[in-house]
Amino acid sequence: MSDTSKNPPPWYEVVLATLKANNVKLAVYVPDKVLTTLIKALEADPFFIVFAATREEEALGIITGAWMAGMRGTLLMQTSGFATLPNALASLVMPYQIPAIMFVSERGTLGEFNLGQALVCHTMRPVLSSLGIENHTITRHDELEFIVDRSIKQAVATQAPVTFILSPLLTGGKVFKA
Amino acid sequence: MTNTTAHNAKVMNRFDLTKRLVAKLDHDEAVIGGIGNSNFDLWMAGPRPQNFYMLGSMGLAIPIALGAAIAQPQRHVVALEGDGSLLMMLGCLATVAARAPKNLTIVVWDNGMYQISGSQPTASAAKADLVGIARASGIERSAWAADEADFERLFKAALSEGGPTLIAARIDGEPGTGATDRDPVQIRARFMAGLDVKR
Numbered sequence A: 001m002s003d004t005s006k007n008p009p010p011w012y013e014v015v016l017a018t019l020k021a022n023n024v025k026l027a028v029y030v031p032d033k034v035l036t037t038l039i040k041a042l043e044a045d046p047f048f049i050v051f052a053a054t055r056e057e058e059a060l061g062i063i064t065g066a067w068m069a070g071m072r073g074t075l076l077m078q079t080s081g082f083a084t085l086p087n088a089l090a091s092l093v094m095p096y097q098i099p100a101i102m103f104v105s106e107r108g109t110l111g112e113f114n115l116g117q118a119l120v121c122h123t124m125r126p127v128l129s130s131l132g133i134e135n136h137t138i139t140r141h142d143e144l145e146f147i148v149d150r151s152i153k154q155a156v157a158t159q160a161p162v163t164f165i166l167s168p169l170l171t172g173g174k175v176f177k178a
Numbered sequence B: 001m002t003n004t005t006a007h008n009a010k011v012m013n014r015f016d017l018t019k020r021l022v023a024k025l026d027h028d029e030a031v032i033g034g035i036g037n038s039n040f041d042l043w044m045a046g047p048r049p050q051n052f053y054m055l056g057s058m059g060l061a062i063p064i065a066l067g068a069a070i071a072q073p074q075r076h077v078v079a080l081e082g083d084g085s086l087l088m089m090l091g092c093l094a095t096v097a098a099r100a101p102k103n104l105t106i107v108v109w110d111n112g113m114y115q116i117s118g119s120q121p122t123a124s125a126a127k128a129d130l131v132g133i134a135r136a137s138g139i140e141r142s143a144w145a146a147d148e149a150d151f152e153r154l155f156k157a158a159l160s161e162g163g164p165t166l167i168a169a170r171i172d173g174e175p176g177t178g179a180t181d182r183d184p185v186q187i188r189a190r191f192m193a194g195l196d197v198k199r
Helices: A011-021 A033-044 A056-068 A086-093 A115-131 A141-158 B014-023 B037-044 B061-071 B083-088 B091-099 B130-137 B148-161 B184-194
Strands: A024-029 A049-052 A072-078 A101-105 A134-138 A162-166 B030-033 B051-053 B077-082 B104-110 B141-144 B165-170
Touching: A011 A024, A011 A033, A011 A141, A024 A033, A024 A056, A024 B061, A033 A049, A033 A072, A033 A101, A049 B091, A056 A072, A056 A086, A056 B061, A056 B091, A056 B184, A086 A115, A134 A141, A141 A162, B014 B037, B014 B077, B014 B104, B014 B148, B030 B037, B030 B061, B037 B051, B037 B077, B051 B184, B061 B077, B061 B091, B061 B104, B077 B083, B083 B104, B083 B130, B091 B104, B091 B130, B104 B130, B104 B148, B130 B141, B130 B165, B148 B165
Parallel strands: A024 A049, A024 A072, A072 A101, A101 A162, A134 A162, B030 B051, B030 B077, B077 B104, B104 B165, B141 B165
Antiparallel strands: none
16 A cells, blocks of 8 residues: 555545545536546546536536436536536526536636636636535645535535535646746 | 428427327336426426426526436437527537437427517527538437428337437427426426436
8 A cells, every 4th residue: 555645646536536436427527727637537437427518507407417317427617617607507406406516627816817717716606605505615635535525425415516616726726837 | 311401391389299299208208398388388298207397597408318318328318499499509419419329319399489588589590400400510310300290200210219319390489388387396306206216
């Protein structure tokens, strides 16, 4: 056994293992550079069904249909993608009590270079708050598994969605090289 | 598949076709009714625990059906969607084509209008051909139903031969014949029980 306290697995392997441990088989994404490592790892693992949707609302519909037919699913996206979701969240996921498991790679903060991304980022937490959607901003590797594992279990048990905001403090983010 | 064009397809009635469609379901197929008249007429065609009625989220009937088809590959899943809703979410046709689920059938009711919100014309009333868009998106089994008998034949073939399949029907301007109950939790719970999903 390697000493994982000195060399912990990277964040995306922790997310993958926690999804698998909770039997979340379907991963639908609209890509983001920061999520590339997670998407590649999921694609390499035959346990998962992984594919891209053309937009985030579509992906939310897909994992909603899968949940109702007995398969747990997650939606991977970036901050600007989350900003396209309020109608689908308010008129499908919330009223029908769908435990949608959403990961957002957080753009727009901690060194953002695109003003559009920065402004979109400001809309995310107010939307989550106004809909009463459980959400966690994950900054620390040592809290990652606990937060994701417990929150998926809570989402399923309470039939409510959850959003994990993956901070650049966890993932490294997207770096402005100029 | 037939080569009927939208121009040559008979203008039919959504409620009549919905009843014909439901009558062909004999293996507890799941049906996802899109927002508005698509699910209103599905509701009025008779209760089935395998029916899901959308009360919002315009454009998501096909994605919801795709998710259900992926989760239960042994069960056929049907999406009923209007032209306005489909035009809002055209990308989902490309996703369906890429995943190519054999157990998914999409039925598009095309009356060329946003009927429930005031009958304003959709782009399909002008130039857009929804079957042409579906074929170009990669759903090769896409066809206009020439008339009622053709619709029944196409739908029966979709259920038995494997898809994905898209069937489009030109329909008249008759409004929906009723309205669904508006209890989302009850709709969802009944649907999950109808799909034999244990939580």
